[in-house]
Amino acid sequence: MSDQIMDIFLRTGALMEGHFVLTSGLHSGKYFQCAQLLQYPDYTEFAARELLLKLSPLQVDLVISPALGGIVIGYEVARQLGVRSIFAERKEGPLVLRRGFKIEKGEKCLVIEDVVTTGGSTQEVIDVVLANGGEVAAAGVLVDRSGGRANFRYKMASLIQVDVKNWQPDECPLCKQNIPFDKPGSRPIKR
Ligand SMILES: [Zn+2]
Secondary structure (H helix, E strand, O other), rough: OHHHHHHHHHHOOOEEEEEEOOOOOEEEEEEEHHHHHHHHHHHHHHHHHHHHHHHOOOOOEEEEEEEEOOOOHHHHHHHHHHOOOEEEEOOOOOOOOOOOOOOOEEEEEEEEEEEEEEOOHHHHHHHHHHHHEEEEEEEEEEEEOOOOOOOOOOOOOEEEEEEEEEEEHHHHHHHOOOOOOOOOOOOOOOO
């Protein structure tokens, strides 16, 4: 089953190989851009279904995601569960609920995100749930590239786990080979 998922990541260009500068400033030979997969509703539907299979059994009142990356997959997961979907967003500082979104006291929340690298934004969403009186039922993510570092005390599932090596610029083997940088989205993997 995860082969089929990996296949979709490669085919849609959601997983790319090359030489990338991550937003952290680190260099990497792989880049994930889940939006490439999430632009296809049928693949998104499939990915959400597979993620829910991994999380079941599950009883939740709502799905909450961090903006922007988590919104599309969070919405599709919520649609399949028949519950509402909200998101937390950042203006300045930590993620917060805006737009009139509310979590009622005791509501069971499913946290859904596209990619977990350090787990920072997932933890922030968990904090938002708890600060608003909700309960965290579980967390689900499409891609866990944390190498096992993301651990939230809650039931957690990911569709694929990848241990992607990142390097400091002065230690990057791709730089040493003078391999030019790729822009994410410019070079999807061909099968
Ligand atoms: Zn490099």
